[in-house]
Amino acid sequence: MMIGWIDTVIQGVLLGGLYALFAAGLSLIFGIMRLVNLAHGDLIVLAAFVILAAARALGLDAFTATAVALPLMFAAGYALQFLVLNRTLGTDILPPLLVTFGLSIIVQNSLLEMFSADSQRLSAGAIETASIPLGGVLAVGVMPLVTFVSAIAVILLLNALFYSTALGRAFRATSDDADIAQLMGIETRRVFAMAMAVAMVVVTIAALYLGMRATFDPTIGPARLLYAFEAVIIGGLGSLWGTLAGGVIIGVAQTVGANINPEWQILAGHLAFLAVLMLRPRGLFPRTAD
Amino acid sequence: MATVGSADSPPPLGARASRPHSPTLPSPASGGGRGGGGETPALPEEEAGERATPRLAIATATSRAFTLVGCLLIVALIGLPLIASRSLLQDLVFIFYMLTLAQFWNLLAGYVGLVSVGQQTFVGLGGYLLFALTVMVGLDPLLAILLAGTIAAVLAIPTAFVVFRLQGAYFAVGTWVMAEVYRLVFAQVKELGGGTGTSLPPAVTNSITGIDWIRRVLDLRTPAARDVLTYWIALAIAAGSTLAIYMVLRSRRGLALAAIRDSTAAAQSVGIDIFRAKLWIYVLAAAGTGMTGALIYLQKARISPDAAFSVLDWTAYVIFIVVIGGLGTLEGPIIGVMVFYLMQTYLAGFGSWYLILLGVLAIATMLFAPKGIWGHFSQRFGIVLFPVQRRISTLSKLADDAQRTSS
Numbered sequence: 100m101m102i103g104w105i106d107t108v109i110q111g112v113l114l115g116g117l118y119a120l121f122a123a124g125l126s127l128i129f130g131i132m133r134l135v136n137l138a139h140g141d142l143i144v145l146a147a148f149v150i151l152a153a154a155r156a157l158g159l160d161a162f163t164a165t166a167v168a169l170p171l172m173f174a175a176g177y178a179l180q181f182l183v184l185n186r187t188l189g190t191d192i193l194p195p196l197l198v199t200f201g202l203s204i205i206v207q208n209s210l211l212e213m214f215s216a217d218s219q220r221l222s223a224g225a226i227e228t229a230s231i232p233l234g235g236v237l238a239v240g241v242m243p244l245v246t247f248v249s250a251i252a253v254i255l256l257l258n259a260l261f262y263s264t265a266l267g268r269a270f271r272a273t274s275d276d277a278d279i280a281q282l283m284g285i286e287t288r289r290v291f292a293m294a295m296a297v298a299m300v301v302v303t304i305a306a307l308y309l310g311m312r313a314t315f316d317p318t319i320g321p322a323r324l325l326y327a328f329e330a331v332i333i334g335g336l337g338s339l340w341g342t343l344a345g346g347v348i349i350g351v352a353q354t355v356g357a358n359i360n361p362e363w364q365i366l367a368g369h370l371a372f373l374a375v376l377m378l379r380p381r382g383l384f385p386r387t388a389d
Numbered sequence: 390m391a392t393v394g395s396a397d398s399p400p401p402l403g404a405r406a407s408r409p410h411s412p413t414l415p416s417p418a419s420g421g422g423r424g425g426g427g428e429t430p431a432l433p434e435e436e437a438g439e440r441a442t443p444r445l446a447i448a449t450a451t452s453r454a455f456t457l458v459g460c461l462l463i464v465a466l467i468g469l470p471l472i473a474s475r476s477l478l479q480d481l482v483f484i485f486y487m488l489t490l491a492q493f494w495n496l497l498a499g500y501v502g503l504v505s506v507g508q509q510t511f512v513g514l515g516g517y518l519l520f521a522l523t524v525m526v527g528l529d530p531l532l533a534i535l536l537a538g539t540i541a542a543v544l545a546i547p548t549a550f551v552v553f554r555l556q557g558a559y560f561a562v563g564t565w566v567m568a569e570v571y572r573l574v575f576a577q578v579k580e581l582g583g584g585t586g587t588s589l590p591p592a593v594t595n596s597i598t599g600i601d602w603i604r605r606v607l608d609l610r611t612p613a614a615r616d617v618l619t620y621w622i623a624l625a626i627a628a629g630s631t632l633a634i635y636m637v638l639r640s641r642r643g644l645a646l647a648a649i650r651d652s653t654a655a656a657q658s659v660g661i662d663i664f665r666a667k668l669w670i671y672v673l674a675a676a677g678t679g680m681t682g683a684l685i686y687l688q689k690a691r692i693s694p695d696a697a698f699s700v701l702d703w704t705a706y707v708i709f710i711v712v713i714g715g716l717g718t719l720e721g722p723i724i725g726v727m728v729f730y731l732m733q734t735y736l737a738g739f740g741s742w743y744l745i746l747l748g749v750l751a752i753a754t755m756l757f758a759p760k761g762i763w764g765h766f767s768q769r770f771g772i773v774l775f776p777v778q779r780r781i782s783t784l785s786k787l788a789d790d791a792q793r794t795s796s
Binding site: 133134135137183186187192193194195196197198200201202203204205207208209211212321322324325328329332362365366369370372373376377380 | 498502504506551554555557558559561562563565566569570573574576577584700701705708712716741742744745747748749751752755756759
């Protein structure tokens with residue numbers, strides 16, 4: 100009984116890694132340009148389909164296909180921001196929300212048109228079912244563990260990018276005050292485009308694990324957006340480690356809820372989010388002021 | 390301009406300007422109205438002649454003419470079942486409930502800056518409350534619609550205390566999370582069909598007060614009489630909501646809402662309680678959306694959590710209607726719902742392509758014509774059917790001239 104609960108919590112923590120990967124891209128975009136991308140979940144699903152298409156067309160395994168998808172998604176992110184989303188940024192919150200909401204519907208239905216509503220899966224070979232015994236009856240799957248480690252690696256790399264590179268300095272300056280950054284010679288439109296491009300790289304990595312761990316279809320994007328959003332809010336805006344903590348809280352709440360009643364999995368995650376929102380409205384590790 | 394002040398935000402400082410330049414507006418009009426400080430109650434009907442003493446006025450010559458046309462239109466619509474086919478009535482019911490949802494979403498987003506992508510919460514609540522109140526409690530469906538709106542409004546208060554903790558864009562996603570929470574909770578209620586949903590028994594749908602009367606007077610069979618009654622209820626809710634929202638916007642509170650929309654900080658500094666103003670609009674929108682949800686599911690007579698809390702049906706389409714028609718105007722949703730109805734009728738058969746087209750159109754409108762069809766029309770010709778802007782009557786002629794020359 101006790102062992103069962105420990106196992107549930109471990110699964111939840113590892114699931115949290117996946118949610119942190121979903122959330123990191125969202126957090127990055129919001130942190131730099133205060134843009135809440137309602138199409139974020141659908142872009143994750145889009146990336147999963149790009150990986151799937153690359154794997155099928157070139158006969159590659161999922162990891163190699165991701166290497167093909169990464170530059171494509173990077174370029175798509177840059178173009179999306181530069182050509183469309185930059186036009187929506189300003190003091191009014193409505194245009195970015197409505198444009199990304201429209202984008203969400205376009206992406207979802209384009210995928211439905213191209214790939215049908217069938218459930219898909221990225222094949223990862225033997226690693227899918229491999230597990231590491233932890234002593235006794237406990238064991239962790241290699242796949243969830245790799246996901247979690249990847250989430251930590253992504254956060255470390257993003258922090259390195261933020262605090263040790265010229266691009267990161269431009270990101271931080273633009274995040275603090277876009278107008279002053281512009282005066283200092285930073286071309287904010289290109290910085291925003293680079294930010295979205297980097298976010299799409301994170302999204303593609305998230306998509307790889309989404310597709311290898313479970314099945315996906317064109318309609319599951321919005322739910323991923325909500326998990327990502329909840330992780331960001333729980334963690335506190337602007338803190339990537341907070342986002343990881345937020346993902347872990349959602350993940351544990353979901354596995355614990357599912358352990359009590361399988362129908363409560365998703366609901367339990369949402370309720371955990373609402374509880375944190377009521378008790379700590381600014382999240383657990385708030386960084387930015389808004 | 391249909392509203393007090395400018396609908397545009399102040400021009401951004403830097404290069405992030407995204408919205409088109411705000412047109413040069415006759416500032417005496419809006420400035421004069423607000424500069425008056427406190428409140429002169431809306432004048433009932435301003436006398437025609439222009440006096441030397443300045444007076445506040447809201448109505449314009451066009452709007453007075455429109456009031457007459459509007460009343461005639463309503464009377465014609467009430468009498469329509471005498472000659473119209475059942476399928477036309479059913480289409481109009483669809484138009485009326487989408488219009489009502491759009492008016493309330495527009496009230497939230499266009500007037501108090503509450504951009505919700507979770508209004509399906511209240512459509513679903515209204516629908517489920519109708520089922521619960523008629524099937525489980527045994528109330529008359531008409532009474533159940535009213536009560537569903539009331540209960541939705543009551544439930545909106547705790548919901549607001551959660552989602553109001555999130556600002557701006559995060560509020561939007563927060564409302565979506567709340568809709569999911571309600572959907573998942575109702576999927577657990579086995580008495581209402583759980584995850585697969587349930588149907589209204591014919592005993593309920595055929596026993597609405599008034600059906601017998603319509604059957605006798607119009608000499609119709611029960612299903613046709615039910616359609617007529619549903620049509621009248623839908624018409625009453627749509628016209629009533631539009632009128633109620635218009636009265637709110639013209640009132641003292643409406644002036645406060647316009648002030649909040651134009652500048653939250655300035656509104657706060659003159660003593661407007663922002664939180665209360667927003668809460669009251671959120672609750673009002675929940676009541677209207679809840680009643681509409683109850684009506685929708687009285688007509689559909691079948692409910693399931695996925696359909697009742699659908700973000701596509703009850704929020705995405707509604708946003709499309711408002712954005713295409715013209716955000717922040719009462720005329721906009723009326724135009725928008727007609728465009729949407731035509732597209733739905735002729736293009737819905739294309740499935741995914743239709744939805745892609747809706748998305749592209751909404752994005753293009755937002756980027757290149759953010760005022761929507763009515764906003765641009767109104768700006769071009771200076772026509773406002775539901776005026777809420779306060780003008781000083783001795784200046785109004787000047788202002789009108791200025792507007793005409795500026796556009």
